[in-house]
Amino acid sequence: MPLASTGELVTRAAEARSAVAAFNVITLEHIEAVIAGAESAGAPVVLQVSENAVKFRYGRLLPLARAAVASAERATVPVALHLDHVQSDDLLRQAPGAGFSSVMYDAARLPYADNLAATRSAADWAHSQGLWIEAELGQVGGKDGRRPLDAHAPGARTDPYQARDFVAGTGADALAVAVGSVHAMTARTAILDHGLLDRLSAALAVPLVLHGSSGVPDDGLVAAVGGGIAKVNVGTALNVAMTAAIREFLAAHPEAVDSRKYLSVGREAMAREVARIIRVLSRTPG
Numbered sequence: 001m002p003l004a005s006t007g008e009l010v011t012r013a014a015e016a017r018s019a020v021a022a023f024n025v026i027t028l029e030h031i032e033a034v035i036a037g038a039e040s041a042g043a044p045v046v047l048q049v050s051e052n053a054v055k056f057r058y059g060r061l062l063p064l065a066r067a068a069v070a071s072a073e074r075a076t077v078p079v080a081l082h083l084d085h086v087q088s089d090d091l092l093r094q095a096p097g098a099g100f101s102s103v104m105y106d107a108a109r110l111p112y113a114d115n116l117a118a119t120r121s122a123a124d125w126a127h128s129q130g131l132w133i134e135a136e137l138g139q140v141g142g143k144d145g146r147r148p149l150d151a152h153a154p155g156a157r158t159d160p161y162q163a164r165d166f167v168a169g170t171g172a173d174a175l176a177v178a179v180g181s182v183h184a185m186t187a188r189t190a191i192l193d194h195g196l197l198d199r200l201s202a203a204l205a206v207p208l209v210l211h212g213s214s215g216v217p218d219d220g221l222v223a224a225v226g227g228g229i230a231k232v233n234v235g236t237a238l239n240v241a242m243t244a245a246i247r248e249f250l251a252a253h254p255e256a257v258d259s260r261k262y263l264s265v266g267r268e269a270m271a272r273e274v275a276r277i278i279r280v281l282s283r284t285p286g
Helices: 006-015 028-041 051-056 062-072 112-128 160-170 194-203 218-226 236-252 259-281
Strands: 020-024 045-050 079-086 102-105 132-137 174-177 208-210 229-234
Touching: 006 020, 006 079, 006 132, 006 229, 020 028, 020 079, 020 259, 028 045, 028 062, 028 236, 028 259, 045 051, 045 062, 051 079, 062 079, 102 112, 112 132, 112 160, 132 160, 160 174, 160 194, 174 229, 194 208, 194 218, 218 229, 218 259, 229 236, 229 259, 236 259
Parallel strands: 020 045, 020 229, 045 079, 079 102, 102 132, 132 174, 174 208, 208 229
Antiparallel strands: none
């Protein structure tokens, strides 16, 4: 089917007090696994390509993006394509021609005033191209292999009043909020501040996004959706599933050299994890 729009999927989810799952992809196997898992769960899904993934692919966006588009068009569920954690304006400007309906512009590392100004400029350009844009306020942390952020440190969390002014000042269509999760967690031990999430949901009229969701236990994810999260980003959990499956296969088959043998095992493990997470997100809180 034709590519879906991220904005439409997230807006529908927000109106239904549900969430759409968004999975970061690095290889063709990731793409195929995400779509297979979403089809198994019978739910729409967002394929996300991050700026870091583009760097890994020699700085070239189109090869992975075209693989994602071709795979999405053959899916039996709605699939949207999202460009994630963009800091480069050059990469931002490649999005419309590569099949992306949305971008997450990441200026959260900057002081507040600079974040607002940079995001406002990015949003103006994105909207002129018909792109839906997600921004970030607060410090989710854990990107680029840096020392993990203390998600409970003073100033790390997203302030509801500042967030309201930020959304009004930037024109962002959705906001990634810092409520206790951290990127790249391999243990599911993150404790979310659900009271803060309730205040953010009450203060903002745009959909809220949870980054670093791989580190959040199932019950925490369910409660986050009930608290107003409409888009749940997952990346590390897929890599954990893939790597564990490949390690187990190679330990049992040390003679194996055909990469199709172990990549297929890794792809199947990721597809199962995708379906599991989507089903978790569909659970009713409480």
